[in-house]
Amino acid sequence: MTTTPLLRLDGLTKSFGKVTVARDLTLSVGPGEALGIVGPNGAGKSSLFAMISGDLRPDGGTVWLDGREITRVPPHVRTRAGIGRTHQVPRPFEHLTVFENVLVCGHQGAALKGRRAWGHAMEVLDRTGLASLANIPAGRLTLLQRKRLEVARAMGTRPRLLLLDEVAGGLTEPEVLELVGVVRRLHADGLGIVWIEHVVHALVKTVGRMVCLAGGAVVADDAPLRVLADAKVRELYLGVMTEEDAS
Numbered sequence: 730m731t732t733t734p735l736l737r738l739d740g741l742t743k744s745f746g747k748v749t750v751a752r753d754l755t756l757s758v759g760p761g762e763a764l765g766i767v768g769p770n771g772a773g774k775s776s777l778f779a780m781i782s783g784d785l786r787p788d789g790g791t792v793w794l795d796g797r798e799i800t801r802v803p804p805h806v807r808t809r810a811g812i813g814r815t816h817q818v819p820r821p822f823e824h825l826t827v828f829e830n831v832l833v834c835g836h837q838g839a840a841l842k843g844r845r846a847w848g849h850a851m852e853v854l855d856r857t858g859l860a861s862l863a864n865i866p867a868g869r870l871t872l873l874q875r876k877r878l879e880v881a882r883a884m885g886t887r888p889r890l891l892l893l894d895e896v897a898g899g900l901t902e903p904e905v906l907e908l909v910g911v912v913r914r915l916h917a918d919g920l921g922i923v924w925i926e927h928v929v930h931a932l933v934k935t936v937g938r939m940v941c942l943a944g945g946a947v948v949a950d951d952a953p954l955r956v957l958a959d960a961k962v963r964e965l966y967l968g969v970m971t972e973e974d975a976s
């Protein structure tokens with residue numbers, strides 16, 4: 730018996746004028762699987778997330794969550810159905826505290842109310858290492874803290890599928906490792922994760938499978954080290970990926 734994928738993208742196509750961001754793209758993510766996505770700038774990675782979250786309508790093809798087609802389902806309904814995403818550029822409510830930012834996501838994204846909403850927000854802050862910053866306005870956070878808050882806000886909506894878009898970008902090495910620890914723990918708790926990242930070694934430490942996208946198409950889909958050793962992938966990353974990145 731085959732299990733129903735948590736997420737399935739079937740023959741997605743999308744172009745902005747002459748720029749194609751999805752080219753007959755077919756991809757599945759299993760329940761509780763952690764998938765990494767790499768690919769050069771402009772490959773269509775963030776656009777893919779936007780099509781999964783419902784922020785961008787594909788020109789063709791279908792999106793499925795747990796065996797249900799959601800291609801035309803609006804973003805807020807997809808959030809309630811279990812899709813949580815971060816944005817490449819963090820988008821907190823700057824004037825609200827860290828706690829309030831996560832609380833709002835629980836209200837809006839998971840219909841949580843009262844004490845359950847508070848309890849859930851506190852639990853998310855614990856799991857993302859932000860509990861000690863709960864009462865700080867988001868506008869005063871450092872980059873690492875903002876990236877963590879972006880993860881916490883997505884977690885606030887109680888997702889079963891967490892989409893992470895370059896949450897390690899711009900962080901120092903120790904900060905990247907801290908974030909890897911957070912994501913690994915979320916995955917260990919059973920969450921399905923798709924993580925787009927240019928900091929390739931963070932992915933290698935976290936995901937069991939990796940996809941390389943270029944020009945809106947899947948160039949490689951395999952175990953992380955096999956993808957990074959793939960000749961086509963190395964050519965795409967020529968001069969960008971070092972030996973250290975791949976190790």
Ligand SMILES: Nc1ncnc2c1ncn2[C@@H]1O[C@H](COP(=O)(O)OP(=O)(O)OP(=O)(O)O)[C@@H](O)[C@H]1O
Pocket residue numbers: 745748750768769770771772773774775776777817
């Ligand atoms: N709303 C839009 N309108 C027009 N062009 C767009 C739009 N969104 C994305 N694009 C273009 O589509 C291409 C893919 O963009 P996308 O953000 O998906 O790339 P990416 O793989 O996430 O790149 P990066 O690694 O730089 O984040 C780019 O050329 C971008 O300029």
Ligand SMILES: [Mg+2]
Pocket residue numbers: 774775776817
């Ligand atoms: Mg992007």
